[in-house]
Amino acid sequence: MLKEAEIRTFIDGATNYFETSAQQAASIGSPYLVTDGNPGTFEYTGVIGITGARKGMVYFTAPRGMLTVLLMRMQETDTSDENIKDLVGEVANTISGNARRDFGKNFVISVPLVIAHDADKVTAPHSRSYVIPINWRTHSAKLVVCLE
Amino acid sequence: MDDGPKRSLKLMIVDDSNIIRRRIERSQQIARLEVVGAASNGREAVELFRRTQPDVVTMDLTMPEMDGVECVQELVAINSKVLILVVSALADKATAVDAIEKGANGFLCKPFTDRQLNDALEELLSEA
Amino acid sequence: MNSRLGGILKPLLTPAGLLVLVVILGLSFVAIVLVPGFELASEVAETSTALKLLGEQQRHPSLIRASLESMRDRLGARGYIQESLDQLRASNSQLDRGLHEMTVERPGNWFALTGATGASGAPIAGKHAAQLLDAWARELVVLKPVLAYHGVPYRDNESTGTNLNESGRDLERDLNAALRASRHVLPQLDTEFTAIANALQSTNVRSATQLRLVMISGLVIALALVVLVTVLLKARQRQESSLRQARQQTADILRTVKDGLFLLDLNLVIGSAYSGALETLFQRKDFAGLAFEDLLKSIVSERTLATALKFVKILWAERTNEKLVKTINPLGEVEVHLDAGNGKFDTRYLQFDFHRVRVDGEMTHVLVSVSDVTARVDLANELQASQSKAQGQVDTLLGILHIDPAQLSSFLGDSSAAMKMINAVLREPAREEGMFRKKLDTLFRQVHSVKGEAAALGLSSIESRAHAFEDDLKSLKEKPALSGNDFLPLVIKLDDLLTHLQSVGDLVSRLSRLHIAQPEVVHTTTAVLEQEKQKQPEGRADSGVAATLQQLAARVARENNKEASLKCTGFDMVPEDYRRTVKDIGVQAVRNAIVHGIEAPAERLSVGKAQQGMVRLTFQDVGDSGYKLIVEDDGQGLSTDRIKEVALKKGFITAERALSLDTKQTFALLFQPGFSTVETATMDAGRGVGMNLIADLTNQVGGRVSVATSAGKFTRLTMTLPRAAKRADDIEAA
CATH class of the missing domain: 1.20.1330 (f41 fragment of flagellin, N-terminal domain)
Incomplete structure (x- = not known):
C-alpha cells in the first residue's frame, strides 16, 4: 500500500535522526488514529507541508525535556530555546529530506516551519491523522502524518 | 497545392491493428487521396514506401519490428517531402513529440472519428 | 485638374x-x-x-x-x-x-x-x-x-x-x-x-x-x-506620438491581460516584453532573458520538462503542422506547486498554449500564453470523484437495500464502537514486546466480531476489509518479535475501515431521510414491521438481532455446503444492555454450530438424521439469577479425542498431559485463544477465535459458559448472564 510506504519514510526520517545524531535508536510505539482533527502537540513542533500526488502535512512534536537531552547527547551545552527550535527544525528537515529522496518530484515538500509554545497554531488540515509515538530513552515524542 | 485538375495523392497506412487500417481505408473521402498500401510494422512500411512512393502516410507509434518514431525517421530520410500524420493513443506525449521531432508533420489522437481523421488529413495537405 | x-x-x-x-x-x-x-x-x-x-x-x-x-x-x-x-x-x-x-x-x-x-x-x-x-x-x-x-x-x-x-x-x-x-x-x-x-x-x-x-x-x-x-x-511628431500611443496600448494590454504572455526566441529564452499576470502565475519577477527551461524546472517533473522543451523546438521546424500537434502539447494542463511561505502549498493548474509568430513569413518567435485553469480542473476532478464515488455507492447501496434498516444501524453503531475500541487499544502506550503482544488478542476479538456481523448482513465490502485486518493480526501473532512498526499496516487498515464505515453510514442516513421524505413508503411491509417494533416496550426491542442471525446462518450454511435452519426464541426480551453481547455471542455461536457442529447433508442422511440441521438459540429470563442464552445444534457433538489432537498439534498441551485430561478439562481447551478444529481459515471459522471470543464476551459482562455435548447427537452452550451487565463499554471511552 502506497500510504504505508509514505508513512514509513516519515518515520524513518524521524528515527534516523536520533540514531545518527545521538547514537541511540528511537523506537516507535503502536501508531493510532486521531479522528477529531486535533492530534495534539508537545512544546516544540516542526511542520512540513506536502502537496503533489498527496496533500497534507507531517509534523514532529516533542517535549522540551526530550529535546534537551537530545541536545546534550549531541555534546551541545547550550540548551536555549533558540537551539531547541533549531533542533526541531533539523528533525523536520531530515524527515522532509527522506521524503524528497524517496518520492521525488511528484511529492512536493515545503521548507519546515518550527512552532514553539503555541500548540494551537498546529492544526491538521483533514479530520483524520496518523499519530506515531516515538519513544527515546524515557521520553516520548509524536510524529503526526495527515495526508488526504 | 494547385487547384487545377487534381493530381491524385497517394496515401499509405501504417498501423499494426487491422481494424484501424481498414477504418482509415474506408473513411478516405478526400478525393485527392488514394490508398496505395497498408503496412503493419515499421519494417514493412519502409519497404512499401520505397515501392509505392506515397505522398501522405498515417503512422502508428507502437508497433512490432520497428516502432513508429524510427519509421518516421527512415521515411523522411527516403523522401523529405512526405507528409506524415502520426495516429496514436495519447498515453505517451513524449513519444509523440519524438515522432514530430524526427520529421512527422502532425498528430491525431486515437480513438478518432472519421470526421476528425479527414479534418486532420485536410489540414496536413493545406499546409504543404 | x-x-x-x-x-x-x-x-x-x-x-x-x-x-x-x-x-x-x-x-x-x-x-x-x-x-x-x-x-x-x-x-x-x-x-x-x-x-x-x-x-x-x-x-x-x-x-x-x-x-x-x-x-x-x-x-x-x-x-x-x-x-x-x-x-x-x-x-x-x-x-x-x-x-x-x-x-x-x-x-x-x-x-x-x-x-x-x-x-x-x-x-x-x-x-x-x-x-x-x-x-x-x-x-x-x-x-x-x-x-x-x-x-x-x-x-x-x-x-x-x-x-x-x-x-x-x-x-x-x-x-x-x-x-x-x-x-x-x-x-x-x-x-x-x-x-x-x-x-x-x-x-x-x-x-x-x-x-x-x-x-x-x-x-x-x-x-x-x-x-x-x-x-x-x-x-x-505625429508618427512618434502614434508610435508612443501604440507602445502605451501594448503596455496597457500586457499589464491588464489575465493570461501570462511572453515570447520565446529560437534559443527558448523569454523576451523582455511579457504580461504582468506572469508574475502572479509563477510567483517570480525575473522573466526577461530567463530560459524557458529554468522557468519550468522547479514546477514540472523532469520528464515533462524534457518533452516540453522538445515540443517547443518542433514548432520551429517548418515541417510541423502547428494545428496538428496541439493535442500533444505536454503543458496542456500542468499542476504546479507554489510555496506559499507558511509551510503550506498553493496548488494550481496552468495551461500553456504555444503559437508561432511569423514576420514576413519567417518564424521569429513562439508566443506562449499561460492561463490558470485551476477552477476548471478542480471542477472536473470533483465531477470525476463524485462519479466514481457514486458508482461505489450504488454498489454498496444495492447491498444495503436488502438489509433491514434497524439491523443496519445497530451494526454501524456496534462497528464504530469496535473501531473506537481498536484505536483505543492501539493508543495505549507500549514500549516492550509484551505490551505490544497483549494488544493483539483484544484487537482480534473486536475486528472478528465486526467481520462476523458484516458477513451476517452480507456487507461483503466491510467483511473483506475486516478479514484483511485479521490476516495482519494473525501474521503479527506468529512474528517472534513485535514493535510499534509492525502495527502501522493495522492502523492503515483501520483508517480504511473507518472511512468505509463512514461512507456506509452516510448512505444509510441519506436513505433514512429518503424514507421520511416519502411517507407513502410506509405501506411496505418492512415499514409496517418497523412501526410495530416501535410499539414494543423500550429497551426490549429485538433490534433485528434475530434477523441478523438468520441471515448469517443461511449464508454460512450456503458457503460451507451445509443445510441448517435457525430458530431464535425470546430475543424480544433481550435488555438493551445485553443487546450487543447477545448478538456478538449469537453470531459466534451460530457460526461455530454450523461450521463445526452440523454435518454435511450426505453425512447426516447416512447416520439417519434429517438432511437439514437445526440450530436453536434461546434467550431466557431466569429471574434473580439473570438470563440464559442457550445455543444448541443437532450436529456431530464435540469429540474429546479430536480436541486433544488439535491441542497437541498446536502445542497447547503435551502428549502426556493429553492422556490425563478429563472431559471437562478437554472442553476447557476450546476456550483457549487460537484454538480451532478447522484447518484452513475461512471467513467464517478456523481462526481459533470463536469459542475463545464467546468465553471472553461472557466474562466481560460477568457471566459464565458451560458446555454439554453428546457425540454424534448435539452440542449445547449455555451462557449464564447476571441480571445487571458489567459495563464493558467503559474501556471504549478510554
Missing part, C-alpha cells in the same frame, strides 16, 4: 516624399540662388571696381589739356612752367597706366562683361580698347617732346627783359603742336570713356536686377523649405 494635381501630390505628401522634396528644394536653392547670387554679386562688385577705375581715368584727358594750356600760357607770360609740367607728367603716367590696366586681359574670375565692354576675361575697355590705345599712342607722339623737356626756357636780357631762349622756343612750338593734336585726340578718348562707362553702368543695373530676382526666388525657396520642414517635423 485638381484631382490630377492631387494625384501627383499625393505620393509627395508622404513623409518620404516630403523628404525628397526638401532635398530637391535644398539643391535648387544652391543652384538657383547661391551660385548665381554669388556670381552676380561678384559681377556687381567688379563692375563697380571698373567704374571707379574708369572714373579716375576719365578726368586725365582734360587734366592733360589743361596742363598743356597752362604751360603755353605761362610760357607766353614768361612764367614758371615746372608746376604745370609736373602736372602733365603725373596725368600722363596715370592715364598711361590706367589705359594699360583697362586694356589688359583679366585673369580667371574677372567679371563677365557683355556687349560693349567685352566678355569674361576681356579687358575692361572691351572692344574700345584698340581705339583707346590707338588714340593714346597718337597723343603720346605729340606729348613726348613736351614731357621730355628739361631746363629753363628763358633767357634774361637787360634791355628786352626776359625772353624765350632756344629751348623755350622749341617748347613753345611743341606745346602748340601738342595742343593742336590734343584738341582732336583727347575728346576722342573722352567719348570712348563715356561709352565704356555707359556700358558698365547698364551691365551693373542688369546685374543688380538679376541679383534682386535671385534674392526673391531665394526667399521663395527658403519659405517653401521652412513650410516643408515644418510639415515634416509635424508629421514626424
